[in-house]
Amino acid sequence: MQDPFLRNSFWGTVLNYLSGHKLFIHKEEETGYAIPKKYLIIRDPIVEESEINDVIRVKSLADEEQIMESSNEPVNNDKESDSKSIIVDWDGFLTVAVYMGAAIYTPGVDQLIEKFNINQTQATIPLTMFVVGYGVGPIFLSPITENAAIGRTSTYIITLFIFFILQIPTSLSTNFAELCVLRFLAGFFSSPALATGGATVGDVITLPYLPTGIAAWATTAFMGPAFGPLIGAALVVRGGHDGYESWRWPFWFMAIISGTCFLILGWTLPETYGKALLYRKANRLRRITGNKNIVSEGHIENSNRTRRELVVKSFYRPLEITLLEPVVLSINIFTTLVYSIMYLWFEAFPIVFQEVHSFSLVELGLSYSSIIVGVVSGAVVYVPYMYQHFTKRVLRGDSITPEIFIPMAIFGSLLMPIGIFIFGWTSSPDIHWFPPLVGAAICAAGSFIIFQTLLNYMGSSFYSYLASVFASNTLFRSVIGGVFPLFGKPLYENLGSKKFPVGWGSSVLGFISLAMASIPVYFYFNGPKLRARSRYAS
Structure with a gap:
């Protein structure tokens, strides 16, 4: 079979080798090939x-x-x-790039509490462990995808298979500690597909269109956490039968989805890494x-690569850049806040829509679709802007600086706290349930724009150390952001009132995010000077 799409896929490569180079052959292996x-x-x-x-x-x-x-x-x-x-x-x-991921078990939290005799905060630990695993994974696994002997597709497919296998014991967990460990491992092995997807997009899209391509990929990344509770709610409600604990069904569903993707992507996801x-x-x-x-x-x-160089590239340099570069540290703190707020909403939504507005579990899952609406709305604003101000200028050969991303970053930084305040102060028994959804959508739009612009700004500023700065960002935001859901409910309960249960808790986050809006403003006026003094800036 001569289809280049299949012969460069994972299974095409494996079968070519196992058949003694008689199946899925390349042009160099064809009979009569004239060797240059x-x-x-x-x-x-x-x-x-x-x-x-x-x-x-x-x-x-x-x-x-x-x-x-x-x-x-x-x-x-x-x-x-x-x-x-x-x-x-x-x-x-x-090539083709694929992004897949979901947070799906949260609708079964009440059943977990009853099953394992734990409290609400403890029941959130499996979510935290997954996110922390996703943050730690790229430090170890992302460098593997940049090794020419391995490449991206093999890493994607093999870790996807391990992720699939891990869903089976997770579904059969008999104690809480086992569930937490398995969730951490699942997050760890899902990280190449989640964290290296942007690199795959960069493999196949030319520079003028790269922000648009990354935005399309990131849209699905933002949608994943929103789809998870909706699908999980439907499974938990409909999954119980003959006493079967329906909280297990979201993990079985992930096993089915990841196993299916393993088989399909093994044929349809070709290697994209040029080296x-x-x-x-x-x-x-x-x-x-x-x-x-x-x-x-x-x-x-x-x-030429020594063991020391591999250690420096994988572990030391991301930490060094984070600690020594004020631009990287500031962006990491800001994106960590954005990430944390997204995960805190896993605790705020049940308070607002179940406790205040008496939504059913499935209706609660549907409320998360407001995040999807916000992300799409943010992309609708962001993509045309970047096409006009980045793509066209690059195609014309104009000289541009990383500060081209900052005006849109400032816009997103203002949009986000507006959405947080609307969400917090319209979540009341005396107010219809729709305004909080509007606030959530506005905040999600701002969050999406912040992520896109600041990560592009950081990537443009530190292009020579792209893998290290993105690895540091992923580790920083995932490990810290993943911990936030553990104190989300206490935050809202301690600061809330009967009339506004999440008002002041949301306001704390809103004021912090409003203060963080000063970061892109500072970069806009001082970015060139910061890069000039930087050891690592491009």
Whole structure:
């Protein structure tokens, strides 16, 4: 089968190897394939040793070839590290990016409390553990996706399979500690699909359209937490039968969904990382030519990478950049606040819509759709703005700075507290249930815009250390934000009143977010000076 979409997929690659390269073959493996001379071992005795160069860099793009010569060391075919290296470069790729994730167990919290004899705060720990696992995972797993020998798709599919397997014991949990540990592991192994999706989008979308592509991907990321309670509520209400504990059904549902995605994406999600594709192409050419001198950029990187460099890249540098760069630290704090508020709403919504307005469990799940409406509304505002002010200017060749993202960040920073205040002070028995949904939607729109603009600003400012700054942001916001639901209900209960149960609790968050709006304003006026003094800024 010659379809490039399938042969670059996970299962296509596996079956190609297991069949001895007879299935899902690449053009280099086809019968009658004419091997380009540049890939053949040079054995012409007329050629002087001094004329044979140590490195020949071959670049193939749209069937154009260019050979670049570098040094004048003799050939040694026994040791690749000392031999002539023929570097295989890019000649095309096909790709697709996928994002999937959901927070789904929360509608069964009351059953968890009864089953394991725990309190409300303890029942929130499985949510916290999942989010913390998602934050820790990229520190370990994201660097793997940037290793050319592994690539993105293999990491996605294998960790997705582990995530699928973990749903089975989670569904069968017999004690609370077991449930918490399994939720942490599920979050950990879900992190490549959640945290590295933006990198996959960057693999396949050119720079002018990258903010739009990232926004489309991030829209689904924001929608996940909103869909989870809705689906979970339906499963909990309808899932019980013959005494079966219906709180387990959301995990069985996730097992079905993740297992199905594992099978489908194994065929339909091709490798998108250019270095991984070229690494495999170089290996094919080495096999069919017998020329061990053929290498890709990934081969060279792996041969030169020391264990110390791997540790620095994966662990130390993200922490160093966070602590030493005021821009990164400020954005991490702001996005952590946004993230925390999103998860605090898992505690506020039941108070407002079940306790105050007597919604059923499914109706409560439906109330989270206001977040979806807000995210879509935010995207409708953000995408055209970025097209006009970023995409068109890049296409024209205009010079732009990271501060181009800041005006929209300021807008989102003002929109968010407005939504929080509306949500908090319209959540009352004397007021219809619709205004709090409007407030939630406005806040979600502002949150979406803040995330998009500030992460783009940070990525543009620290482009050379993109993986490290995003890993630090994911760790920072997920570990801290994941803890917030543990004290969400006490926050609202201690500050609430009978007439406005979440008014002052929401106001605390609103005032904090309003103060945080000063961060993008400060960046707008001082961004260039901050980058000039920075050790890591691009």
